Amino acid sequence: MVARYPLLATDVPGPASAALHARRTKAVSAAVGTGLPVYIEEASGALLRDVDGNELIDFASGIAVTSVGNGAPRVVSGVREQVERFTHTCFMVTAYEPYVEVCERLNELTPGRHDKRSALFNSGAEAVENAVKIARYATGRDTVVAFDHAYHGRTNLTMALTAKSMPYKSGFGPFAGEIHRVPMAYPYRWPTGPQGCAEEAFEGFVAQVRAQVGEQNTAAVILEPIQGEGGFIVPAAGFVARVARWCRENGIVFIADEIQTGFCRTGDWFACEHEGVVPDLITTGKAIAGGLPLAAVTGRAELMDAVHTGGLGGTYGGNPVACAAALGAIETMRVEHLATRAAELGEILRSRLVALAEKYDAIGDVRGRGLMQAVELVSDRDAKTPDAATTAAVNQACHRAGLLTLTCGTYGNVVRFLPPLVITEELLDRGISIFESALGEVAGT
The missing domain is CATH 3.40.640.10 (Type I PLP-dependent aspartate aminotransferase-like (Major domain))
Known part of the structure; x- marks a missing residue:
């Protein structure tokens, strides 16, 4: 049943999130940023459900916070x-x-x-x-x-x-x-x-x-x-x-x-x-x-x-x-031996990312350990020119497809992967496939 995730009932963000965001604009300082303006009403494990009924795959863990999953x-x-x-x-x-x-x-x-x-x-x-x-x-x-x-x-x-x-x-x-x-x-x-x-x-x-x-x-x-x-x-x-x-x-x-x-x-x-x-x-x-x-x-x-x-x-x-x-x-x-699990799932994640690097010239480097891994995107592999624009576009494409990802890096050109350590292998695989589609959509083959 994992293949049905992410489950998207509306565009991301949807109308209910948009309405809440309008309220936020009037109430919350503009200095507080939000990477994806969807509003979550429930979460479990590696899935987030927003106020529009969209169920998103979580590759962020609240920036490495919910490692044991939401609702442990x-x-x-x-x-x-x-x-x-x-x-x-x-x-x-x-x-x-x-x-x-x-x-x-x-x-x-x-x-x-x-x-x-x-x-x-x-x-x-x-x-x-x-x-x-x-x-x-x-x-x-x-x-x-x-x-x-x-x-x-x-x-x-x-x-x-x-x-x-x-x-x-x-x-x-x-x-x-x-x-x-x-x-x-x-x-x-x-x-x-x-x-x-x-x-x-x-x-x-x-x-x-x-x-x-x-x-x-x-x-x-x-x-x-x-x-x-x-x-x-x-x-x-x-x-x-x-x-x-x-x-x-x-x-x-x-x-x-x-x-x-x-x-x-x-x-x-x-x-x-x-x-x-x-x-x-x-x-x-x-x-x-x-x-x-x-x-x-x-x-x-x-x-x-x-x-x-x-x-x-x-x-x-x-x-x-x-x-x-x-x-x-x-x-x-x-x-639940989550250190061992992070190492095992990390090998799967790394092998998939390395394979993508062989396919897409936009990936200059794959690095990390366990379930803390990343790809650095460049516009020229030889010159290692940071490509922040492509990175932002890939991140946004992941969001539209229902995968919550994050960017980072001094030059703004790194996509990082921080799924909960309790994520299933099937859901991890599904999330990586969404990332690959987003990368292909933005960077081409």
């Missing part, structure tokens, strides 16, 4: 039970067990067997901010090193860490200081080619930090094991491990931003595990709570406990309902 039973049950008990007290005022239990799970699951502590927050950006606070406090140093193509959030400090100007930074400065940016080991676009990328990028990284900042002045290096908004860039093999080792040798805190990559998305619980990297601090969010707002910093006990009492926290951080959702989501990932 353990998440729903946990939330319902917690809401009936109490909804909030503020952990800084009176504590409660779900907060402690989530921290225990994070300490167990994140890479490394060392003694760990965790603290809970509301959003990924808030987690990154607090990781930087911890690193600066613990080291007594100021500078934080971030990478080209990085995305770490929309607050003032995290905008400073983020590389891309539009739409994230333009017009919002001045930004927080003592941020230093270095090149990323981006194999597809490395000037001398992918073969020497890891070594050359690492040597350049060390030389630039040493000359322009000084190791003794560097509090932290923050890195996404796979860059998200920057284009699903998988750093050249060995690069992340070299950076982490160099940080350890120089007393610098290595922060892994796993907000988009974490919780089984890449085929392991955390993307760092693909190269055996153990970060000093790891930031998590998005998929942690199955759709409710929650984020965390987990790290070495001596770092996490270095900050004075009261130095970390927030009114809603670790809200009990969100914690209950997180416990349900984590248990779902464990019981």
Whole structure:
């Protein structure tokens, strides 16, 4: 019965969504964007039903949030039970067990067997901010090193860490200081080619930090094991491990931003595990709570406990309902072996995308891990000329056909695939076929 999906009762968006969008225009700031202006009334697993009765295939997961699918039973049950008990007290005022239990799970699951502590927050950006606070406090140093193509959030400090100007930074400065940016080991676009990328990028990284900042002045290096908004860039093999080792040798805190990559998305619980990297601090969010707002910093006990009492926290951080959702989501990932499932379905996704790259010259690169994969579209394969216009057109064609996809990338030329980890193989195959049709419609054969 999967062949009937997506089930389109109207054009996408339909008249009911259009009417709601007219209301939105009068009520919601125009600065808040929406990739596809359909209005969802119900969702289950990897399917979204809008107010017009259209049932769309979800290849976005709310930007890697609903990895266990919408309406996951353990998440729903946990939330319902917690809401009936109490909804909030503020952990800084009176504590409660779900907060402690989530921290225990994070300490167990994140890479490394060392003694760990965790603290809970509301959003990924808030987690990154607090990781930087911890690193600066613990080291007594100021500078934080971030990478080209990085995305770490929309607050003032995290905008400073983020590389891309539009739409994230333009017009919002001045930004927080003592941020230093270095090149990323981006194999597809490395000037001398992918073969020497890891070594050359690492040597350049060390030389630039040493000359322009000084190791003794560097509090932290923050890195996404796979860059998200920057284009699903998988750093050249060995690069992340070299950076982490160099940080350890120089007393610098290595922060892994796993907000988009974490919780089984890449085929392991955390993307760092693909190269055996153990970060000093790891930031998590998005998929942690199955759709409710929650984020965390987990790290070495001596770092996490270095900050004075009261130095970390927030009114809603670790809200009990969100914690209950997180416990349900984590248990779902464990019981349903979603890391293994992401790896298995990721092989299917990759093989299909590689086949499309052999067929369509518009695909310059296929990359990613597990169910976090992408294609970079170009107008000239030899010159690797970014093609943002074709990317936008393909994305729109997918939407019209009932497949919810997302774009990303510094140059706006990457289509990314983030289906829920519980998606069926048949529905995944159907979604890829829709993408192929959209690509053929826009880019030709």
